[in-house]
Amino acid sequence: MFNFLVTSLDGAWEQPGYEYERGRFLEFTSDDIAASFRELKAAQLKALLDMPCLFAYEGTSEAMRVGRLKSVKLRNDGRLLFVVPEIDPAVPPIPFEAIKPLQTALDIRNWELNRTHWAIKDEDLYQVLADAGIGQPAVVSLRVVKADLPPPAKASFQADTVGAFIGHVLSLNHGGREVFYRGHSNRTKYRLEPSIFRRDEHGNYIYRDAEDRMYRELLVSNSIDFQGDVYTLDRLVRMQHYSLPTRLLDITSNPLIALYFACKSNLDQDGEVIVFSIDRQKIKYFDSDTASCLANLTRLPKTSKDELDFSSLEVRKFNKQQSLKQLLHFIKEEKPFFEPRLDPGHLRSIVCVKGKHTNNRIAFQSGAFLLFGYDVTLDEGGNTEIAVQRIAVMNKSGVLKQLDQLNINESTVFPYIENSAKYIAQKFAFQDPQKHV
Secondary structure, three states, X not given: OEEEEEEOOOXXXXXXXXXXXXHHEOOOOOHHHHXXXXXXXXXXXXXXXHOOXXXXXXXXXXXXXXXXXXXXXXXXXXXXXXXXXXXXXXXXOEOHHHHHHHHHHHOOOHHHHHOOEEEEEOXXXXXHHXXXXXXXXXXXXXXXXXXXXOOOOOOOEEEOOHHHHHHHHXXXXXOOOEEEEEEEOOOOOOOOXXXXXXXXXXXXXXXXXXXXXXXXXHHHHOHHHHOOOOOHXXXXXXXXXXXXXXXXXXXXXXXXXXXXXXXXXXXXXXXXXXXXXXXXXXXXXXXXXXXXXXXXXXXXXXXXXXXXXOOOOOHHHHOOOHHHHHHHHXXXXXXXXXXXXXXXXXXXXXXXXXXXXXXXXXXXXXXXXXXXXXXXXXXXXXXXXXXXXXXXXXXXXXXXXXXXXXXXXXXXXXXXXXXXXXXXHHHOOOXXXXXXX
């Protein structure tokens, strides 16, 4: 494996350090590898340092360099990754013309050179270069090191019954903060990211670049369903309910609902329940100004989002951007008296929002949401505002049977007549007594 680091900053790899936004880390990286690096603890950081690196610039005019990382540090509550590059003198600068015929062997796609990002590739960088006659083979062979994937971080507690789960939940001390939960049916695969930011198995974003068009298409095709919605957030909540990818991440105040989702699928994989604790003063409601700012990012076209520049944190200068004027227009459509001053920190935040319970499903599931701002990620270990703890869940079939005794099942979690009918049919289906002998 090797690190593939791309930047648009001229001369970055000759400098004593460079910062990546956490959201750019693991782009164009396979799911299996990304799962091992969703939390950046000591084992993961060591693995990154053990891998060779291919340092590149956006475009095809600048030569690439080979080397390693001397250090990797998390900054700004994990939102930034500070790296110190170390160029390998045994390998000369490599022009793009020499790399181009090796792109397939190195798993580098053409469009990767058009975006600043940090990928991890499951290929042997030094061997591919040596086979192509790049570098000094005798030296290169000594530098080839097999980098093993670090194991996924272990959960602090494992539950195999509803009783064990609830006992542990009740024992947690959150210091007066409000608590929410989320269930994942595969604890090594799923991340704390909304569906709009999900990637395919090769690390490509599936929906993100079409976010504004998907939003409008659903409004066009089902406009009657959205007639009563006042805010963009209201529409996103309804769209999330109908499974359209959005920048909302479902959470619940009911731990048993989260436990059900951790068990309802992938029965052969361990699930997990993530426990979030959040300062009550930081929780927003459906009519929050901050929520309006973040929700309306959905309506900005990709070109406008790409033009957003966060290099200046001075509010007045920041708000002169044309893309922000377009965003303000969207916000003022729902809030005519909104003060035209957008805070760059707010636009890149993650907030907990309590939306309206516009349907039975959200009401029964005690639903709330984490609303993600521009190009932001939630560290799998949490941050200063959102504390995260994890409970591994095993014996899923047994747990589901116990939840059913507590009236937590498909019929109640998804309260629609078709789900009720499906649940009742399964419940009363013929059971061959011979199978239980």
